[in-house]
Amino acid sequence: MLFEGTMNFTLILSAPFSLLLPSKSLLLDLFSSLYPFVFCSLASGSSGNSYFVGSGDEGVLIDAGISARRIVKSLAENGISMAQVKAVLITHDHSDHIKGLPVLANKFRLPVLATAECLGGIASHYLTKEIDQELFQAIRPKQKIILAGLEINPFKVSHDGSGNVGYHLRNNQTSLTLATDLGFLDEEVIFYLKKASAIILESNYDEEMLEKGSYPYHLKQRIRSSTGHLSNADAANFLKKHFHQGIKNVFLCHLSQHNNLPELAHSSALKALNGNGHKLPELIHVLPRSNATTLFHL
Ligand SMILES: [Zn+2]
Ligand SMILES: [Zn+2]
Incomplete structure (x- = not known):
């Protein structure tokens, strides 16, 4: 297993944060009983992104x-x-991904976990520079975190933000991989997507809509670049090549308001699976841009 060997490092964080060193007994405790694993999207797209993933009666937000x-x-x-x-x-x-963070983190004293580069970006961003930096906790790609009944593995993605990562989260029941805001799917991202039973995968734009749309040329090039966004075709290609019966839910996320339509993203993914002999339209969900979804029990 290509990346398995690098995941033995575990983040050790001290109080007051509720991030725990996974001693053997704790791991047993976390993973020995049945916990429901839930997911909901609060918003998804270029106007704002936020997701909740929970295990048992606790959970984490991804992005604010x-x-x-x-x-x-x-x-x-x-x-x-x-x-x-x-x-x-x-x-x-x-x-x-961060504009709601100052009020959320400061008011609820919520630990903010991100790579050091990303935390640096947040600390100097005009929208988020007021966040109490005592809440910041630096994480590293491939360094495992145990938190809220979940084992969390961050992994690098190629994008033009600072220290960009996706996340693989699991409990003893099931697992989820989120890969959003990335220009292409490298071997490592594919590894984490393939090992999850639910995947949240960017399907940002339809190539033809982007090409014919009103965005200036430099912006079109930025979106299509290797540090930009994934298209419907990119998401479909992943499904065509790598889909397997262990993947129970596919959530297409971060749709562009101007360069995509939910029906196009959905039909493109569906076609990829049907072409592969999988007739499972109910497993593909397009996450709405501005409404929250109900809670999915994965
Ligand atoms: Zn974004
Ligand atoms: Zn971005």
Whole structure:
């Protein structure tokens, strides 16, 4: 297994953060009983991104690119209180992933986990420079974190933010990999996508809509570049080549408002699976840009 050997390092974080060194007994405790594994999207797209992943009665947010008020309200509508949220993991420092973070982190004293480069970007960003830096906890790609009943593995992705990562999260039941805001799928990202039973994969733009659309040339080039975004065709290609029966749910995320349509993203992914002999339309979900989803029990 290509990357398995590098995942033996574990983040050791001291109080007051509830991140724990996974002693053998703790691991046994975490993974020996049945915990429900849940996911919901609070917003997904270039105007704002935020997701919740939970195990048992605790969980983490990934990104806070919408207002803290909306995050709290959408979680409450799914029966989740902020007391159950143990940290917020950040993928990168673009405003559509961090703009709700100052109020959220400061008000709820929520640990902010991101790579050191990303934390540096957050600390100097005009939208987020007011965050109490005592809440910052630097993580490293491939360094395992045990938190909120979850084992979390961050991995590098190619994008033009600072210290960009995706996340693989699992409990004893199931696992989820989030790969958003990335220009291409390298071997390592594919490894983490293939090992999850639920994947949240970027499907940002339809190539033809981008080409014919009104964006200036330099912006089109940025989106298509190896540090830009994944297209519907990129997501479909992954499914065509790597889909297997262990993947139970595919959530297409971060759709562009101007260069994509939910129907196009969905049909492109579906075609890739049908072409491969898989007739499973119910496993493909397109995450809405501005509404929260209900809670998925994965
Ligand atoms: Zn983004
Ligand atoms: Zn981005």
